[in-house]
Amino acid sequence: MNFLINYEEVTSMILFAIGFTMLVFSKNIMKKILGLNIMDTGVYLFLASMGYIEDKLTPIVPPTGEVNALDYINPIPAGLVLTGIVVSVSFSALMLALTVRLYKKYRTLNLDEIYEKCSKEDEEE
Amino acid sequence: MKKTDFTKNFKEWYEGNLSFDEQLSHNVEDIPVEHKKDEPHHVRKKIRTLQKLENDERKATKFGYRVFSIVFCVIICAVLIGTVNFLPGFADANAPTANEVYEHYVGEGREQTGAVNTVAGMILDYRAFDTLGESFVLFTATCAVLLLLEKAKNAPVKKRETFTFSNDPIICLVVKLIVPIIIVFGVYILFNGHLSPGGGFSGGAILGTGFILFAMAYGEDVAAKVISAKAIKIITICSLSFYCLSKSYSFFTGNEFNGVHSIIGPGTPGDFLSGGLILPLNLAVGFVVCCTMYSFYMVFKRGRLD
Amino acid sequence: MEEIITIFRVLLLVSLVVCAIATALSKRVMTAVIVFTSYSIVMAVVWLLLRSPDLAITEAAVGAGVNGVLFFLTLRKLHLIDKDFKDDETAKSNAEVNENEEN
Numbered sequence: 039m040n041f042l043i044n045y046e047e048v049t050s051m052i053l054f055a056i057g058f059t060m061l062v063f064s065k066n067i068m069k070k071i072l073g074l075n076i077m078d079t080g081v082y083l084f085l086a087s088m089g090y091i092e093d094k095l096t097p098i099v100p101p102t103g104e105v106n107a108l109d110y111i112n113p114i115p116a117g118l119v120l121t122g123i124v125v126s127v128s129f130s131a132l133m134l135a136l137t138v139r140l141y142k143k144y145r146t147l148n149l150d151e152i153y154e155k156c157s158k159e160d161e162e163e
Numbered sequence: 164m165k166k167t168d169f170t171k172n173f174k175e176w177y178e179g180n181l182s183f184d185e186q187l188s189h190n191v192e193d194i195p196v197e198h199k200k201d202e203p204h205h206v207r208k209k210i211r212t213l214q215k216l217e218n219d220e221r222k223a224t225k226f227g228y229r230v231f232s233i234v235f236c237v238i239i240c241a242v243l244i245g246t247v248n249f250l251p252g253f254a255d256a257n258a259p260t261a262n263e264v265y266e267h268y269v270g271e272g273r274e275q276t277g278a279v280n281t282v283a284g285m286i287l288d289y290r291a292f293d294t295l296g297e298s299f300v301l302f303t304a305t306c307a308v309l310l311l312l313e314k315a316k317n318a319p320v321k322k323r324e325t326f327t328f329s330n331d332p333i334i335c336l337v338v339k340l341i342v343p344i345i346i347v348f349g350v351y352i353l354f355n356g357h358l359s360p361g362g363g364f365s366g367g368a369i370l371g372t373g374f375i376l377f378a379m380a381y382g383e384d385v386a387a388k389v390i391s392a393k394a395i396k397i398i399t400i401c402s403l404s405f406y407c408l409s410k411s412y413s414f415f416t417g418n419e420f421n422g423v424h425s426i427i428g429p430g431t432p433g434d435f436l437s438g439g440l441i442l443p444l445n446l447a448v449g450f451v452v453c454c455t456m457y458s459f460y461m462v463f464k465r466g467r468l469d
Numbered sequence: 470m471e472e473i474i475t476i477f478r479v480l481l482l483v484s485l486v487v488c489a490i491a492t493a494l495s496k497r498v499m500t501a502v503i504v505f506t507s508y509s510i511v512m513a514v515v516w517l518l519l520r521s522p523d524l525a526i527t528e529a530a531v532g533a534g535v536n537g538v539l540f541f542l543t544l545r546k547l548h549l550i551d552k553d554f555k556d557d558e559t560a561k562s563n564a565e566v567n568e569n570e571e572n
Contacts, residue, residue, distance in 0.1 A: 041244055044253035046519070049482040051243035055236050056489045063232040068498045068543075072505055075536070076489050079512055086519050091261060092254035096520045097281040098359065099273050101433025107270035110281070112261055114268070116521045117286045121297045123524070124364050124452060127531050127539075128304035131459050134543045135311040138463075141547050282523050352526065360522035368530035375538060456535050463542040 046087035053080030065148050067140070071133045078126040082119045089115035277429030277438040278357040287363075287444045291410050294363075298403055298448060301455045305399070308459060314466030327382035338380040345373035349453075356445040357438040363445045367452025374453070375460045383465055390457065392468035399454045402447040409440055481515055499551050502540045509533045 041048050053076055060073025089112035097113040099105045137147070144152050196214045198207055251258040268289065269281055278284030286294050328334045353366030378386035430437035461468055488508040495501045509532030516525040544550050 040250060040252055041247045044247060044250065045479060045482055046253065046515075047247050047250060048244055049485060051247060052240055052486055053489055055240040055243060056486075056493055058239060059232055059236040060493050063228075063235070066498065068540075068549075069493075069501065072492055072501055075505070076492065076508075079508075079532075082524075083512070083515065086516065086521060086524065087253065088258075088260050089521075090254050090519050091256050091258075094520075096360075096522065097269055099269065099279055099281060101273075101279055101431075105270055105273060107266040110269050111520050112265045113281045113285055114265055115260075116282050116524060117290065119521075119524055120282070120286065120362075120364055120527060121293060123527050123531055124368070125297060125300050127536055128301050128455065128459075130536060131463075131539055132304050132307050132311075134539055135308045135463070138543055138546050139311055147547070280523075282521075361526060362523060365523060365526040365530060368527060368535065372530060372534045372538075375535075459535070459539060460542070463539065463546075 044087070047084055050080045050084035050087070053077070053083070065150065067137050067147050067149060070149075071130055071137070074133070075126065075130055078122070082122055085115045085122075086119050089113070273432050275429065276441065277432050278441050279432050280357055280359060280362070282360075283356045283362045283441060283445070284438065287441045287448075288439065291444070294444075294448060295406055295410065298406060298451050301451055302399065302403060305455050305458050308462050309468070312462050312466055316467065318466070328380050329382055329385075334380050338376060342373055342377050345376065346370060349373055353445060353449040354435075354442070357441045358433070358435075363448030364452055366445070367449035368456060370449065370453040371456030374457045378457075378460065383461065383469065387469040395454050395458055395468055398450050402450045406444060406447045409443065478518060481511060481518070484511055485515070497551060498549050499544060502537070502544065505540075506533050506537045509536065 057073045057075070057077030057080060061070050061077065064070050064073065091111050094111045095109060097110045097116075099110070140152060141147060144155055146152060196211055198210070251260075268285055272278065272281050272284050272289075276284040276288040278288065349366050349369035351366075352361035352369060353363065356362035356366065374386070374390060377389075427439050429439050432438075436442070458468055485508065488504055488511065491504045492501045492508065495504065509528065512532065513525045513529040516522075516528055541550075
């Protein structure tokens with residue numbers, strides 16, 4: 039049973055499910071943004087755990103001498119995740135800026151109420 | 164004392180009386196019944212029972228909403244963990260992800276790129292186009308946040324926005340001692356991206372947080388004299404265009420096996436000035452990240468890049 | 470020796486899940502943000518266990534540093550920062566004073 043051995047992958051699935059539930063079912067916009075961030079980190083954990091090989095070293099090779107590629111772990115998933123972490127922070131900054139503007143106009147953080155007020159404004163127009 | 168509070172709160176949460184988030188304005192309260200004058204008795208009783216039914220239904224849907232969300236989470240968890248069963252084992256040397264691509268990157272990366280840190284050599288030499296796209300994402304996010312939250316230059320400044328810590332002796336002294344260390348550390352990580360762990364993203368983030376700490380403690384007016392709006396714009400645009408132009412020569416000349424070699428060769432691995440274009444590109448990416456983080460802070464706090 | 474490292478790994482992963490559940494179930498937004506910062510820091514240690522120092526430095530600087538600053542700045546603009554109030558009346562009067570200042 040493989041899910042008794044890969045602890046990291048099981049954890050990343052649980053984190054993904056928790057983040058997804060927060061994103062879909064919370065009424066507060068700030069909780070939705072936090073859920074999105076938790077989902078992101080779950081996916082990064084899954085990617086980076088694909089690159090680990092047992093008893094091997096960090097992929098920083100010595101400057102002189104022979105290099106045996108089978109002594110090091112896989113560096114490719116780490117490169118993918120490095121970009122993702124910085125993109126996720128810029129994405130949450132954009133979401134928070136939108137939240138500030140929404141609050142200034144509608145004075146509430148509840149998405150259902152904002153939707154009702156929006157549809158009332160559309161009916162009045 | 165604590166136990167009874169906990170049981171009381173848990174019971175209230177379980178029955179759905181306690182609102183889940185107290186900052187929301189959408190609490191589920193009982194709608195009070197309003198009776199008009201001269202209404203006969205049986206009509207009043209009917210209205211009362213109907214209102215009670217509606218209140219009970221609203222409470223039940225709130226309770227059901229919570230239970231349904233937990234059930235949904237558990238179902239998705241179960242499905243995903245069932246898929247983990249079919250994946251290869253953790254840290255397995257015979258996994259399909261450990262194929263000949265990573266052996267080429269680690270084995271021949273030192274000769275072809277000149278970088279000792281394989282991850283930096285990979286993201287800035289073999290796969291430099293992806294890092295360019297990521298820098299574009301950062302730049303776009305800065306532009307979008309500036310569009311959303313910008314205030315005019317002559318806008319009235321509220322009194323609580325001019326609050327600074329510059330009168331506080333403890334914070335001033337500690338920041339005076341710590342910020343130079345942070346900036347030197349950030350610059351060290353940025354410049355040694357090809358020799359040790361670090362690189363553009365890490366060094367840029369640390370530099371950005373150092374500048375944010377300085378702006379927080381001494382006030383934004385003082386920080387604007389050090390890092391003006393014009394400097395931020397010029398640094399971001401110059402770094403991005405440098406990255407674009409320096410790596411797009413290969414669109415016209417072909418790769419190094421068929422076309423013209425680049426002027427800057429790999430160099431001896433382990434030296435400071437080695438690795439071809441990795442050091443200048445690390446600097447470019449680091450400056451973009453640093454300016455992005457700092458401008459996020461300034462635009463959120465004040466509405467201007469000053 | 471290997472068993473100790475396995476126990477350490479399992480402890481860190483369990484604390485990740487506990488932090489995530491605490492973020493989901495908290496009533497106030499401010500506690501959720503603070504718990505999210507600690508979640509970021511535990512994640513940085515997990516990156517070190519997976520032999521990627523680049524990711525650890527970046528996650529510690531960005532996740533706990535810049536993300537936390539941005540969330541607290543928005544909370545300040547939305548008047549959601551908690552203070553230590555003993556009565557609810559002083560809380561309400563301060564909220565009214567803040568709104569009057571804005572108008």
